[in-house]
Amino acid sequence: MADVPWLTLAAAVPAVGALGVSLVPRGREELAKRLSLLVSLVVLAIVVGLGLDFDRHASGFQFTEMHDWIPALGASYSLGVDGIALVLLALTAVLAPVCLLASWHDVDLGEGRSRPQAFFALMLLVEALLVLVFSATDVFLFYVAFEFSLIPMYFIIGGFGGAQRSYAAVKFLVYSLLGGLLMLAAVIGTYVAGPGGKHGFLRTTLEASHLDPTTQRWLFLGFMAAFAIKAPLWPLHTWLPDAAAEAPPGGAVMLVGVMDKIGTYGMIAYCLPLFPDASVWARPVVIALALIGIIYGALVAIGQADVIRLVAYTSISHFGFIALGIFAMTSQAQAGSTLYMLSHGFSTAGLFLVAGMLVARRGSRRIADFGGVQTVAPLLAGSMLLSGLSSLALPGFSSFVSEFLVLLGTFRRYEWVAVVAVLAIVLAALYILLLFQRTMTGPVVEGVGGMRDLVAREAWVVAPVIALLIGVGVAPQVVLDVINPAVQRTMQSVHQHDPATVLKPAAAEGAPK
Structure with missing residues (x-):
């Protein structure tokens, strides 16, 4: 059992599945869909097995594999996961079958569109590459998987998206390739400045090297630029609303709910441990x-008239919370940020998928074209309400725990920053509740009266997402126990400690007040 390369299998199964699905002949679209769903469920089973066998008390990498890949470059095929990577691996494995099932009828043949087989194959390829990204322990392998993941997503947006899909796909690719180019220069510089050798790109090797502060800063900027674009961190965010709005709903969830986590994962897993002094230096700006x-x-979300773009702009706010927690550099904030990545993935999936169902039924993305949906489709309205309440961090949902930890951990080091960030909670309540009020309540507007409620397939799409949002919200310690050892290891790598808690001495009995 221990000798089985489980992480390689988790990446190879969807990669081989993508090839098989792409070869399904025209006219057998249903077979391609069923095969892709089966493959994604096999990956989910593998990841669940990894989670059950994961040692929650260990801070290092587990399920490790290492083989020579390109010895002349010092690159290795090296895999392993710590608690942070495992959580994101689980997010990928859960949302992949959800997105495939949600896309069952969204990408059928239409004017100017590719075969549905291509869409489902591309989605499996995205899953395979994301598994490699989150499990790579070699910086060069991480970079290659990071860059290759752009290609299938480009074709998902450009081949199966909305009317402006070509523009959105090109904008997504240009931004991402620009960040990747800067990161490539930094990857090469990291190897040259490090110890080099046969395994010179291994994370453990590079973390143990001691680079001078100036070199660290330049290399940090190269990595951080790529991760800030991918996250997306303001002001490098402008590609996201276009890409998310034009992508098919399942593709938007994989993009915003999972793929964009590469940016925040890179910050905590690469920027901080590899360049600790530079990370502390850049902390105020980030x-x-x-x-x-x-x-x-x-x-901006409050002012949106397009339901899909509204959800996309909420994600920019949420990614700001994640980056804030990472660079606050307290154990509570970093644990909260990692849990936030998981929570945001599920809550955004719920909002995007329900919004996609609404748009497919109504034929419009304009919020003003909806109204009274809860009267004719109560299950659909309830799904949007629960996903929205999670997005605004209502107690009882996992996002509440993660956001609370980020704010609490930030407050311990930067009180005024946490106070300002709390304002976003009020704003979140505004954009979510106003969205629900305008689309779901009130009289039934023309064109909504015949809207059907959730069908069985759609219920299977939203039910697991909502169940996980509530389940993790009720028992967050199950996930935090996995995350915390890796967070402590990251804190040690940047030589940071939690600020001491200062308690005011109690007044002596009888002393004047």
């Missing part, structure tokens, strides 16, 4: 950008 993004994303 926190300022994160704080602006938190408020900016929420304010």
Whole structure:
């Protein structure tokens, strides 16, 4: 059992499945869909097995594999997961079958569109590459998987998206490739400045090297630029609303709910441990950008007339919270940020998928074209309400725990930053509740009266997402026990400690007040 390369299998199964699905002949679309769903469920079973066998008390990498890949470059095929990577691996494995099932009829043949087989094959390829991204322990392998993941997502947006899909796909690719180019220069520089050798790209090797502060800063900027674009961190966010709005709903969930986590994962897993001094040096600037993004994303979301773009802008605000927690550099904030990545993935999935169902039924993305939906489709309205309440961090949902930990951990080091960030909670309540009020309540508007409620397939799409949002919210310690050892290891790598809690001495009995 221990000798089985489970992480390689988790990446190879969807990669081989993608090839098989792409070869399904025209006219057998139903077979391609069923095969892709089966493959994604096999990956989910593998990841569940890894989670059950994971040692929650260990801070290092587990299920490790290492083989020579390109010895002349010092690159290795090296895999392993710690608690942070395992959580994101689980997010990928859960949302992949959900997105495939949600896309069952969304990408059928239409004018100017590719075969549905291509869409389902591309989605499996995205899953395979994300598994490699989150489990790579070699920086060069991480970079290659990071860059290759752009290609299938580009074709998902450009081949199966909305009317402006070509523009959105190109904008997504240009932004991402620009960040990747800067990261490539930093990857090469990291190897040259490090010890080099046969395994010179291994994370453990590079973390143990001691680079001078100036070199660290330049290399940090290269990595951080790529991760800030991917996250997306304000002001490098402008590609996200276009890409998310034009992508098919399942593709939007994989993009915003999972793929964009590469950015925040890279910050905590690569920027901080590899460049500790530079991370502390850049901390004030990153926190300022994160704080602006938190408020900016929420304010712009309130003013949106397009339901899909509204959800996309809420994600900019949420990613600001995640980046804030990472660079606050307290154990509570970083644990909260990691849990936030998981919570945001599920809550955004719920909102995007329900919004996609509404748009498919109504034929419009304009919020003003909806109204009174809860009268004719109560299950659909209830699904949006629960996903929205999770997005605004209502107690009882996992996002409440993660957001609370980020704010609490930030407050211990930067009180005023946490106070300003709390304003976003009020703004979140505004954009979610106003969205629900305008679309779901009131009289039934023309064109909504015949809207059907959730069918069985759609119920299977939203039910697991909502169940996990509530389940993790009720018992967050199950996930935090996995995350915390890896967070402590990250804190040690940047030589940071939680600020001491200062308690005011109690007044002596009988002393004047």
